[in-house]
Amino acid sequence: MSNNISSIHNCYGCGVCAAACAKKIIEIKLNDKGFYEPRIINTNKCTNCGLCMDVCAFNHQELANDEQRPLKSYAAWSKEYAVQRKCSSGGVGYELGRTLLTQGYQVCGVRYNPEGNRAEHYIASTPEELIPAIGSKYIQSYTVDGFRAIDRKKKYLVTGTPCQMDSFRRYIRKFKVEDNFVLMDFFCHSVPSMLAWKQYLHIVEQTVGKVNYVSWRNKRTGWHDSWAMSIDGEKTADKVNWHDSYNLLIREKKNYLYSRLSQGDIFYNLFLGDFCCNRACQKECKYKYNQSSADIRIGDLWGKTYSKNEDGVSALVAFTQKGCEIVQQLNCQLTEHPFEIVAEGQMKQNCHTAHLAAIAWKWLLSGKYKDAKDWKRLILAEKVLQLPKRVIRKIKSYL
Structure with missing residues (x-):
């Protein structure tokens, strides 16, 4: 064999x-x-x-991190307000990259490539080059070019999903260069199929034209309602149109689209509704909650403690002694909390499968584009199926 x-x-x-x-x-x-x-x-x-x-x-069944437990956990946000507001949560990921750049590190982060319609790892050597890595990218990243560009003799901050960082630690340990690297992952839901992203782009581009910029999180309506797509396209228009066609478009101004999960955004509903998750995320993920092979884990600090904060608060967890030392160097406001508070609202179990996922997969695998109305009906039907049985019975009694 x-x-x-x-x-x-x-x-x-x-x-x-x-x-x-x-x-x-x-x-x-x-x-x-x-x-x-x-x-x-x-x-x-x-x-x-x-x-x-x-x-x-x-x-491998076991994790590459020998310690395998959180050592320190914090609520954190950048002391630079513009960074805090621009980033998905509190700006800790950007501050980590910026700090290590001043210490001779390079950063292997993730940016969105509109030409290839994909997220991809790349190398940043300056704070300016780091800017495209700001913010979450809720699609699976293509890592090969970025990882191959790494010189194992030099120092790097490498960021990615927990599974990517588990494999990467095995890689640098194999070549005995762990001391040259700092690894950062994040609390991860799953990765959605790129077929779903392709379907979504097809719907969006009917309005904005070829997409040339995507931001997955936006705090215009506050951090707690920041599951929002901000998309720029190449189309232009003579006026501003206010409407909610298919409940997808909240505002269209020239080549711009802004769409929120709370207003029915199709991509976020397919992704977070578990219609199109990777099977490995559902069956094989071993990195939920307090399991990580990275030095540092970040995410949104959801929960009661900062429920009134709308600027953004990062969950920041050190899993290694190296991570603990680096955290103290960041240009961030740090407040130490028990891990249970910092990780409140984060998934403890692997993502499940939506009741109507089979229909979504049938559509995705057909190779044909479905209309936005079809996706909206499927998403609505899934939400109805998730209602308590007593509510469904009451609805039926009125029909």
């Missing part, structure tokens, strides 16, 4: 195996369901060294 990733399917799609392969014969491509998956493109060159399997988090 070959000692390589040829037997790995429906995995996390972290891409570390491709970055680690000395022969560069592993590529990461979207599979039929719209998730990244490795495959060997030239089996004749494979030496069966086993490195790709060694670094694969999907291939």
Whole structure:
């Protein structure tokens, strides 16, 4: 049996195996369901060294982090108000990158590439180059180019999903260069299929034209209602149109679209409603809540403690002694809390499957674009099915 990733399917799609392969014969491509998956493109060159399997988090039950428990946990936000307001929560991720850049590190973060309609890892060497990494990107990132650009002899902050960071720690440990790296992950829901993102872009581009900028979080209506898509396109218009066509568009001004989850945004409903999650996120994820192989984990500090704060508060957790030391260097307001408070509102179990996910997958896999009205009806039907049975019976009694 070959000692390589040829037997790995429906995995996390972290891409570390491709970055680690000395022969560069592993590529990461979207599979039929719209998730990244490795495959060997030239089996004749494979030496069966086993490195790709060694670094694969999907291939291991245990986490790479030896400590495997939170050491310190904080509520945190940037002391620079503009950073706090611009970022998804409190701006801690950006402040971490900016701090380490001054110490000779480079940052391997994630930006959105509108040309390829994808999120991708890249290398930032200056605060200006770090700016595209600000904010969440709620689609699976293509890591290979960014990870391959890393020089293991230099110092880096590497950010990504928990599974990406678990594999990456195995990679740098294999080459005995852990001291050169700081790893940061985040509280992760799951990754949605890129087929869903493609469907969403098709709907959006009918209004704004070719998309050239996407922001997944926006605090215009406050941090607690910040699940909002801000999208710029190439179309232009002569006037401002106020409407809520399909409950998708809240405001259209020239080439601009602003759409919130609370107002029925289709992408957020498909993603957070678990219509199109990666099977590995549902069945194989071992990184929920207090499980991490990174040095630092960040996220939104939901819950009662900061329920009246609308500027944004980050959950900040150090999982290693290195993480504890770096946290104290940040240009952030830090308030230490028990982990249970910092992680309040974060998922303790893997994401489930929506009742009507089979219908969503049938539509996504058909290769045909569905109208926004169809998606809205499916989402509404799912919400009805989630109502208590007594409520459903009462609704039926009025029909």
